[in-house]
Amino acid sequence: MTISQSPSAPLVVVVGATGNQGGSVVKALAESDREYRIRGLTRDVTKPAARQLAASGVEMISIALTVDNGEAAREVFQGADVVFVVTNYWEHLDVNREFAEAKMLVDAAKAAGVGLFIWSGLESIVKVSKGKYPNVHHFNGKGEVTEYARLSGIPFINVQSGWYATNFAKLDGMKPKRVADETYVLALPVGPQTLLPVIDTANDYGLFVREAIESPAFGAGSEILTSGEDITVGEMVSQLAQITGKKIAYARINDEDFMSATGLPSSVALEVLESLKYHEECGCMLFMPPMLNATYVMPLDYAGKDSGPSRVHLARPTRTWADFVRSTDWSFVLA
Ligand SMILES: NC(=O)c1ccc[n+]([C@@H]2O[C@H](COP(=O)([O-])OP(=O)(O)OC[C@H]3O[C@@H](n4cnc5c(N)ncnc54)[C@H](OP(=O)(O)O)[C@@H]3O)[C@@H](O)[C@H]2O)c1
Incomplete structure (x- = not known):
């Protein structure tokens, strides 16, 4: 320094x-x-x-x-x-x-x-x-x-x-929970295609x-x-499982179960719930180019804005979710 x-x-x-x-x-x-x-x-x-x-x-x-x-x-x-x-x-x-x-x-x-x-x-x-x-x-x-x-x-x-990224290692309601021996579930109130920055x-x-x-x-x-990577929650869980060698699945749970799993007062749990719903609905855009017979997912996760230009002039590359997973001690979470 x-x-x-x-x-x-x-x-x-x-x-x-x-x-x-x-x-x-x-x-x-x-x-x-x-x-x-x-x-x-x-x-x-x-x-x-x-x-x-x-x-x-x-x-x-x-x-x-x-x-x-x-x-x-x-x-x-x-x-x-x-x-x-x-x-x-x-x-x-x-x-x-x-x-x-x-x-x-x-x-x-x-x-x-x-x-x-x-x-x-x-x-x-x-x-x-x-x-x-x-x-x-x-x-x-x-x-x-x-x-x-x-x-x-x-x-x-x-x-x-x-x-x-630390939310998924620290916050009740966002970190994986053990459901059986050596088996974990990361459960959120949104679909696995929800994109997060x-x-x-x-x-x-x-x-x-x-x-x-x-x-x-x-x-x-x-x-x-800012983001190190725009990635879906389903893909985050796949990579977490692959890198840690643990059996971890993604599950969509209902809103009430999610709010109670956060352990937060209900008004605060509602904030977290709505922030995830917002990302699910505004997080990515399905785009069908008129001349092509294909649908592309565009990572427009800041209220429909493209975060790409924000990364162009960085002095060094950012860490991906996988980089974060590798550099984090998960033994307390995946105990
Ligand atoms: N978690 C997420 O995914 C996420 C994502 C986007 C944005 N955020 C936002 O990030 C913000 C928190 O930032 P952070 O993670 O950097 O917080 P943090 O690690 O908890 O640090 C808070 C800092 O603010 C200082 N501070 C707080 N109140 C102060 C006061 N009255 N006077 C002087 N200094 C004060 C603290 O200084 P001292 O304690 O040393 O006095 C400390 O340095 C939140 O508002 C949250 O909404 C969070």
């Missing part, structure tokens, strides 16, 4: 530096052949992840990014060429709070004269599904923030995060943020759609 201390190197301020996405941004910028100074934000500079970042040359600053702390946010953004912002909905499950805190960060960055604001947004599923799936608040709220940032006039790039977040998300900063192909107002 090389992180510059030179005052002439561009300054990148990373919100959430101790987390999955922000940590990945720090990693990707440190890998770059260009020099960056990096300022990482955390609520606790004494925690191990913050200490590790400080030891690698990141200037770690302690700050609580709450709505009443806009002036302090403006101060830590002062002098930044780039600010990266992610919000953590899952810590409080309050969409109004997520929007208010992100709005505060946009306003603070604008007041500080930041050169580029990179935001980890998501689609507004209620809008894309035309009201059919209204409850996916962690997507909808981020969609509102995207609109706010766009209208604010700050130079702005939206780097949407794909579906974390899967990403090894810690390894690869920051690569797209680096692309946003370094590639002239992406200027202010653009959008980057």
Whole structure:
């Protein structure tokens, strides 16, 4: 890792530096052949992840990014060429709070004269599904923030995060379950052809943020759609079985069984359910070219947008789902 201390190197301020996405941004910028100074934000500079970042040359600053702390946010953004912002909905499950805190960060960055604001947004599923799936608040709220940032006039790039590969190793309801000796089922409330933009977040998300900063192909107002690979859930399970050598099948289960398997409060389980349904219905497009007698599946998994161009200018290849499976210890899941 090389992180510059030179005052002439561009300054990148990373919100959430101790987390999955922000940590990945720090990693990707440190890998770059260009020099960056990096300022990482955390609520606790004494925690191990913050200490590790400080030891690698990141200037770690302690700050609580709450709505009443806009002036302090403006101060830590002062002098930044780039600010990266992610919000953590899952810590409080309050969409109004997520929007208010992100709005505060946009306003603070604008007041500080930041050169580029990179935001980890998501689609507004209620809008894309035309009201059919209204409850996916962690997507909808981020969609509102995207609109706010766009209208604010700050130079702005939206780097949407794909579906974390780690969800399938960590989350009840998404990881495989043992149904008999040496036999497992990964059960979701969608069909096996459901396409997901899967990403090894810690390894690869920051690569797209680096692309946003370094590639002239992406200027202010653009959008980057991240994934290591667009892959169906059925194919993910086949590869998981093949690589681990375990007998694992994919099963479609009903909505109620899925929600109860998540172990989450019902309103939160409903969010996860609807986000999967959204991907099933909006995730891929069956396309019949008029001159050919064939049907093609096009991976248009971000609300019908093509994620291909977002990968063209990456500094290195992303990890596939199979790469992630090989590098993960599944012994606790497939016990
Ligand atoms: N799971 C998925 O498949 C998926 C896919 C797309 C998007 N997402 C989105 O990803 C987001 C979470 O990102 P992540 O995985 O990077 O989270 P994470 O690993 O839990 O890290 C959260 C980071 O935010 C910081 N933070 C949180 N609240 C803060 C506050 N009030 N003030 C200052 N810093 C604060 C934390 O810093 P400290 O704790 O050090 O203070 C930490 O660095 C969620 O909003 C989720 O919707 C998830």
